[in-house]
Amino acid sequence: MRQKTLLAFGAGIAMTLSAAVQAQTSVEMDSVSKDGVGDSIGTVTAEDTDYGLLLTPDLSGLKPGIHGFHLHQNASCETSESDGEVTPAGAAGGHFDPEETGTHQGPYTDEGHLGDMPALMVDSAGNATTPVLAPRLEESDLGGHAFMIHEGGDNYSDEPKLGGGGGRVACGVIEQGS
Secondary structure (H helix, E strand, O other), X not given: OHHHHHHHHHHHHHHHHHHHOOOEEEEEEEEXXXXXXXXXXXXXXXEEEOOEEEEEEEEOXXXXXXXXXXXXXXXXXXXXXXOOEEEOOHHHOOEOOOOOOOOOOOOOXXXXXXXXXXXXXXXXXXXXXXXXXXXXXXXXXXXXXXXXXXXXXXXXXXXXXXXXXXXXXEEEEEOXXX
């Protein structure tokens, strides 16, 4: 009897989770440097839920610690150059900011960039597998943009610059209609 109850309970949880997930996009993430786009480091899967966009990374080869993670304006991971300075994945532009707030405030307020997402945690082996929830985003917001992982953490403020995330280390293009 207990086994049947546990199976029914597990099936109920699975049905509840399935009902909460409405759409799914998988984005290939590549390392980036001043030399351009490098090798794949894995994927990030984005799923609509009743609570926002669930982002599930399956990434490896990153520096352990916390990394800024954002949705950037353009669907490109190519370098850009300004005044002789090359920026890895610079063609992705800045954080997605359709309301033109001009401020980096993190994922939990309407005051800043819509592309501000929760930071990723990378374990001591260089893997990121812990899901994060971006409550202001939906899967339909993603097409025509790029996911970006920065080398440092994110304090969800403008100081230091864009929360202190620093350089861009990985990028993934999200095609329109994905």
